[in-house]
C-alpha cells in the first residue's frame with residue numbers, strides 16, 4: 563500500500579515541488595493550502611494531486627483537515643510542515659500582530675499538524691515528519707525577528723519531538739533552506755536580492771526541487787536511522 567503524505571502549503575513554491583517529489587516516490591499525497599483557490603485548482607489540474615484547504619494556524623481546522631484526508635486516503639504516514647509566511651519589518655516597525663501571525667503559522671502550524679498525526683503514527687509504529695525551517699532561523703536576519711524566532715523554534719521542536727518519536731518508529735527532521743527561487747523570495751527588493759546572491763558561494767538561488775529532493779530522502783522507508791537532524795540546503799551560504 564502506498565504511504566499517505568500530507569504536505570502543508572503543498573500547492574505552490576517549495577511545497578509544490580515537495581508534493582511532486584513524494585508523489586514520484588510512490589506516495590499518495592494530500593497538498594494543503596490556505597486560501598489561494600486558483601493556484602490550488604491549477605495545481606490539481608496539472609498534477610492530479612488532491613488539494614485540501616485549511617489554515618495550519620487553526621488547531622481545530624488541522625484536526626478536521628487531517629480527519630478528512632484520512633477518511634479519503636487512509637492513515638497519514640508522512641507529514642511535511644512546509645506552510646510558511648513572512649511579515650518583515652525592523653523591531654521599530656514590527657507590530658504585535660506581525661509577530662503573532664508569523665509565529666502562529668510557521669511554528670504553531672508545526673505543533674497543530676504534528677499533534678493531529680503523531681499519536682496515530684506512534685500507534686502504527688511508523689512515521690516521517692519533516693519540518694521546513696530556514697537559514698534565517700539558524701543565522702538570524704535583519705528585519706525578521708518574528709520569522710527567525712519561528713524558524714529557530716522549528717529546529718528545537720524537531721529535536722524534542724524526535725526524542726519522543728524514536729522508539730515508536732517516527733522520525734522527525736528539519737530542512738533549513740537557503741534562498742530559493744519562489745514567490746516568497748520574489749517579494750524581496752532587487753537590490754537586497756542582489757546582495758544576498760553575492761553571498762551565496764554557489765552563485766545562484768536554489769531551486770524548489772533541490773529542497774524537495776532532501777525532503778524525499780528524509781521521508782524514505784530506509785531513512786529510519788536519521789532523526790533529530792537538520793539538513794542545510796543553502797548553496798554553502800551558512801556552514802556550521
Ligand code: NDP
Pocket residue numbers: 570571572573574575576577594595596597598599601616617618619643644645646647667694695696697738739740741742743744745746747
Ligand atoms: P510560498 O509563499 O511560495 O508558498 C507558501 C505556501 O504555504 C502556499 O501554498 C500557501 O497557501 C501556504 N500557506 C501559507 N500560510 C498558510 C496557512 N496559514 N495554512 C496553510 N497553508 C498556508 O512559500 P515558499 O515556497 O517560498 O516557502 C515554503 C516554506 O519554505 C516556508 O515555510 C518558508 O518559510 C520556507 N523557506 C523558504 C525559503 C525561500 O527562499 N523561498 C527559504 C527558507 C525557508 P496559499 O497558496 O493558499 O497561499
